[in-house]
């Protein structure tokens with residue numbers, strides 16, 4: 001089994017212990033087209049069994065499961081209320097997030113904070129914020145498929161543990177990673193989707209809004225749908 005990815009090795013070792021007789025033919029990390037979530041057969045047992053976010057963070061450890069480990073300063077696990085009703089999912093840490101080890105603390109983060117506080121009338125600590133990949137892609141490049149496959153089980157378990165009432169995916173990569181599709185964010189934002197039973201609202205990434213301020217009105221429309229779904233009164237908006 002030499003040369004197999006670590007996640008696949010862990011899976012095979014566990015399944016052999018349990019009496020595996022046939023190997024599934026799907027490649028590691030691949031799922032049936034259009035099905036959200038992570039292929040649970042390839043998730044390390046320790047991730048599946050992590051009972052809370054602290055344990056999950058311990059399982060993540062000084063992660064070297066993908067090549068993003070080589071350039072990072074800090075792992076950016078996630079921040080916020082572990083019992084949050086609302087969870088935002090972004091793509092990956094940027095420069096400032098990598099320095100501080102906290103998601104969405106740079107300029108795009110300030111905009112997300114405005115959406116949460118000034119827009120929704122919530123506090124940042126009321127929600128939970130995480131990314132698809134927990135380490136900064138060098139030069140803020142897009143995360144690559146093997147990196148998403150390696151890191152995504154941690155996001156999936158974060159969502160299972162937090163059990164949010166509503167998920168908001170920010171931008172193309174978070175949306176495509178969660179919904180397992182290749183549809184442009186412009187075509188799926190503003191429309192409710194489903195992530196393993198959790199209503200998911202895709203919208204533009206705050207970094208996009210920094211470059212295209214006219215998109216703020218569109219995002220506000222998406223966020224109003226989220227508030228409606230969560231029973232948050234627009235009157236609470238500051």
Ligand code: SF4
Pocket residue numbers: 060063064065066067068069075133134135147150151
């Ligand atoms: S991006 Fe995720 S899988 Fe890759 S090294 Fe960082 S924590 Fe590990």
